[in-house]
Amino acid sequence: MIQIQQIDVTSKTQVNQFIQFHYDLYKNCPQWVPPFYSDVKVMLNPQKHPFYDKNEADFFVAIQDGKVVGRIAALENRLFNEYHGKKEAIFYLYDSIDDQQVSDALLNRVFEWAKKRGLDTVIGPKGFTIFDGYGIQIEGNDLRQMMTMMNFNYPYYRQLVENIGFEKEVDFVSCHLTTAKFNLPAPIHEISRRVQERGTFKVLRFKNKKELAGWAGKIGQAYNKTFVNNWEYYPLSEREIKFNLDNLMSAVVPDLIKIIVNKNDEVVGFMFGFPDISAALQRQGGRITPWGIVDYMLEVKRTKFISLNGVGVLPEYHGRGGNYLMMSEMEKTIKDSSFTEAELTQVAESAVQMRRDLENVGGRAYKNHRVYHKKI
Numbered sequence: 293m294i295q296i297q298q299i300d301v302t303s304k305t306q307v308n309q310f311i312q313f314h315y316d317l318y319k320n321c322p323q324w325v326p327p328f329y330s331d332v333k334v335m336l337n338p339q340k341h342p343f344y345d346k347n348e349a350d351f352f353v354a355i356q357d358g359k360v361v362g363r364i365a366a367l368e369n370r371l372f373n374e375y376h377g378k379k380e381a382i383f384y385l386y387d388s389i390d391d392q393q394v395s396d397a398l399l400n401r402v403f404e405w406a407k408k409r410g411l412d413t414v415i416g417p418k419g420f421t422i423f424d425g426y427g428i429q430i431e432g433n434d435l436r437q438m439m440t441m442m443n444f445n446y447p448y449y450r451q452l453v454e455n456i457g458f459e460k461e462v463d464f465v466s467c468h469l470t471t472a473k474f475n476l477p478a479p480i481h482e483i484s485r486r487v488q489e490r491g492t493f494k495v496l497r498f499k500n501k502k503e504l505a506g507w508a509g510k511i512g513q514a515y516n517k518t519f520v521n522n523w524e525y526y527p528l529s530e531r532e533i534k535f536n537l538d539n540l541m542s543a544v545v546p547d548l549i550k551i552i553v554n555k556n557d558e559v560v561g562f563m564f565g566f567p568d569i570s571a572a573l574q575r576q577g578g579r580i581t582p583w584g585i586v587d588y589m590l591e592v593k594r595t596k597f598i599s600l601n602g603v604g605v606l607p608e609y610h611g612r613g614g615n616y617l618m619m620s621e622m623e624k625t626i627k628d629s630s631f632t633e634a635e636l637t638q639v640a641e642s643a644v645q646m647r648r649d650l651e652n653v654g655g656r657a658y659k660n661h662r663v664y665h666k667k668i
Contacts, residue, residue: 293356294355294361294394294397295354295355296353296354296355296401297353297355299350299351301337307333310336310351310353310360310363311329311332311333313360313387314327314385314387315577315578317389318444321446322436323434323436323437323444324444324574325436325438325439325440325444325574326440326574326578327440327578328440328578328580329579330580335349335365335385335419335420336351341420342532342534343367343420343532345529346370348367348368348370348409349365349420351363351364351365351366351385352401354388354394362389362391362394362395362397362398363387363388363398364385364387364398364401365386366401366402367381367382367384367418367420368381368406368411371527371529372526375527378413379411379412379413380412380414380415381402381409381414382415382416382418383399383402384416384418384419385417386399386417386428388452390446390452395452396455396456400456402414406668411668414665414666415461415664415665416664417443417663418663421532422515422519422524422528422536423536423540425440425441425443425661426464426524426661427443427463427464427638428445428449428450428453428661428663428664429443429445429660429661429662430450430661431659432658432660433445433446433447435658436570437570438466438568438570438599438601438637439566439569439570439573439599441599442464442466442637442638442659450662453664454664456666458665458666459666460662460663460664460665461523461663461664462663463641463660463662463663464638464640464641464661464662464663465638465639465641465657465659465660466635466636466637466638466639466657467635467636467639467655467656467657468635468657468658469633469636469654470633470634470654471626471632471633473654474654475623476619476620476623480619480620483613483616484613484616484617484619484620484621487614487617488617491555492555493552493553493560493561493613493614494552494553495550495617495621496551496552497550498546498551499547500546501541501546504544504546504549505541507551507559508537510559511559511562512528512534514559514561514562514606515536515562515602516528516533517606518561518604518606518607519604522640523640523641524640540564543566544564544566545565545592548565548566548567548598548625549563550562550563550565552605552614552618560605560606560609560614561605561606561609561614561617562603562604563600563603563621564602565599566598566600566601567592567598567599567631568595568635569588571591571595572584572587572590572591573588575587595631596632596633597631597632597633597634598625598626598631598633598634599634599635599637600622600636600637601636601637603618603622603636636655
C-alpha cells in the first residue's frame, strides 16, 4: 500500500527525509550532479525564501513498506497567475522510483491540492525562481547534468507523467558549442564594432566582484525586463530579484560576466558565463565544507567547459545591433579563455531569435527538458 504524507516544514527530520530521497535515488548515477543540501532546505523554508511572500507551497512523500519511494512539491505562484490570467498549480522536486502507482499517487495528491485552491491546471516541473531548472529531461539523459542549473532525471520519468495524461507545454533546449566550430561571420563582428564606435552600445567588463556588485541592481531590473516575451516570465518582486542576484554573485567569475549598456548607461543586455564545476560538485556530494570550497575553486581553473546561462538583450533593442554585439562577446569570452566547449543552458522555445542565432554559428541542440501541463 502506498501512503502519501505531507511534510511538516518545521520538522528537521521530515525535511531531511524529503531531501535525502533524491540523493539516495541518484547516488549511483554518473550523469547526476547533486544540489547543495542547503539550497534545497531554503526552498522548504517559508521564512527564508522570497517565493512565500505572496505564494504557497506544500511538500509530500510517498511511503511504501515503511520506505520513502517518491516525493513532490505542489506550488501556487500567484504572481505568475495574476500576470497571465491563469489558474495554474505547479509541481516541482518530483522524484519517483520506476513505479506508475507511486508516481500516480504523488501527482494525484497535487491534483487534489490544486482543486482545493480553485486551480484548473497543473504544470511542471517548474521551480521557485527563474534560476531553478525547468522540465523533465527527455533527451540527452546520457550526458552529465550542467551543474545545478538544470534538472536531471532517469529516462522513465517521461512515461510516468505522460501515462497519467500530461502533455507538452514548452521545451527548454540546451545547445552545445565548441571553440573549433564557433566562428561568427565577419559581418557580425563588423556590426558589433560599428555600434560601439558610434556609441550606441558599449560592453562593460569586470575585474572583481566589487565592481560587479555596483551594477547588481541595474542587472536585476534588466533581467526582469529582458524575457518579458518568454513563456516563463512574470514581474519579479524586489526581494526575488535580490535573492536571485545574491545567489548569482556567490557563484560568478567576474570576467565571465558581460553587460551591454546604452548611451545613458542603462543595462540593455547581459551574458552570464559560469565555469562548469560539475566534477567537484559530484565529489563533494552536495556538502559545503572548507575542503569542498577549495575543490570548487580548483575546478574553476581546471574545467574546459563553460555554461552560458542567462544571455539576453531587451526586446526594444533587438534589430539595433545589440544581438550581434552579444554574439560577438560570446565568441570572445569562449575563445579568449582556456575553454574548449560551451553550453547555452535551457533556452525556451519562445526565445526564437536566440535559438536561430546559435544554430547559425554552429550550436547543436543536445539536451531537451520538457515542461508538461494537464487540465484537472
